[in-house]
Amino acid sequence: MRKSLLFLSLTLACILIIQSCAKEYSVETGSNGTPADGALVKDSNDACIPPAIYGIYDTGKVLTDSNFVLLNVTVTKPGFYKIYTDEQNGFSFADSGFFSVIGTKTVKLKATGTPILPITTDFVVNFDSTICGFSITVTKDAGSNNSNPNESDSAWVFSDGTRTFAGTVSSAYFFDADTTGTSGHFFEFAGYIPGSSDTAFRVVIEVPTSNAIPAGTYSSTTSALFDFYRADASNPNGFTSIYWANPTVTPEAMQFNVISYNSTTGILEATMSGTARNESGGTTTISSGKFTVKVD
Template sequence: MNKFTSRWVLLLAAVLVFWACQKEVSKEGTGLGGIAQGSLTDSSGSCKDAIVKGDYVIDQALTDSNYVIIKVNFTLQGKYKIYTDTLNGMWFIDSGFALTTGPATIKLKGYGKPILPNRADFVLTFNSSFCAFSVVATTTGGSSGGGTGTDYFPNTLNSNWTYEYLPKLGTLDTFRATVTSQTVLFDNKVFKQYDTNPLGEAYYFSKDNAGNYYALSTTDFDYLFIWDSIPSSFISYPFLKDNVAVGTTWESAEYGKVKFGTEVGVSKAVFTIMGKGITYSVLGTTYSDVISVKREIRFKPDGGSYRSLIEGTSYYAKGVGMVDQVIPAANQSVSLKKKQIF
């Protein structure tokens, strides 16, 4: 009888232990048999910096030295797969098991071989979160993430430009624009965020591999505003094209409703290439290989027709970015004082 009772006690203890383990597993997730959950972004929705390693040379297959280090926050244990799209003949991927929850560092291995000597903006996917990083392929190697030095509007991480308002904008004379690690995926384009201090405004710019540079913005000038109110969303449009001839004109999509004084209506920006390969001097510095672009802001009030409000000219130097933006009618310019390109 005592033996029988002891066996029942042992069996009951085993059942309780098994039940407790099951409860713990259900608390943490489905274990290694399930699908890991998590995000590439932090609690504020910001992407973490991706570190690109290795040289990327056209027609040379990627090796174990070609990889990207990323940050991910796992909220549920299980099997994961983190991958990119395929661009310029390359892609990056990693899969495995998340044994614990919380922040983790993941190494994505590169595959394929670069086809063209240009920059590819990869979109990174995990669950329903997306981030981005850039890889530059060259003919001889020596460059990985970021720009090539041939861009007219560089967007490598931490690159920054200090501009001066001439004349002062109220009490403000200078500000600095800095490329951050934040990105926005819009219209199948990866836009880098440029923070401005002390303006406190964020701007978003992108570039494709065909020489087109895009803004995700309002139909305003860069770092200057003319509208009294704007919609809650932005539009994407090319503000610079380094692949077209002088005299080429294009325009943004229609944007509205905007308010100008007491009028409400829609607007658009019209761009024209005025010069290419020119020399331009500003604040004591002379830049060569500059493209000048005229930007005309047009407005159509409700019940009316389009009219030109104001126009200005922006100057973009190769490997530097915007060096000047001159708006004669407003007697205003945004001129580059110094830069630091990474």
């Protein structure tokens, strides 16, 4: 597995895109009693950690229970809370409840409304005295073709702790390769960020059988490859990796949790998280990663 993935890692050949989404949020107040105290979770540099974004946001499509964001807050005093964004581009997010204990909590802000324009839409939210933000990319007609989620601007998404990257999928397929005298079976997908043209995202997972990927966890330490890279004419390979993880990179390790693969529809759903090597030779934590793709 390691040798075949190493070979594949040397044959990268797609140039695509980058776009960061490090923007921030709106108002929150306690209600119906003593308000809770706390803060939105930030990193060591006091930068807001972007929430995980779920669902397709398409013009003219009423948002459903599948449209929401998950953000983390640190509760320092129990109490009632109401966290919500202002309304932008025809929709908004909100959640309310009661924190009974202190500590880090995950809050699910549910979307309501109907997106109007196919634009990147910024929201602002706060909890107690902290303010952060996030962006939602609204597409046009992407949600009407759920049989091909590859065209969605959130077909894949992940965060590096300060920025969120997301985009469409240019290819997703199974293939067999014989690079070490023993045939291997693989799944690969590559993606890009609409509106950009110099950065690519690629995942390769070695699978036990041809044309299928059983549910379970696959690790970059043994059977997977993760690359987020940009075009670089000064590099002999034609690209420079921004974040990467593969069997030769230690102690960094990316985990890919395959939730399901439907061989009839070709739809694969998975999450991803872990650590990756960065350009400075250090380690970057990758979080809130997921991809929903249609395998060709």
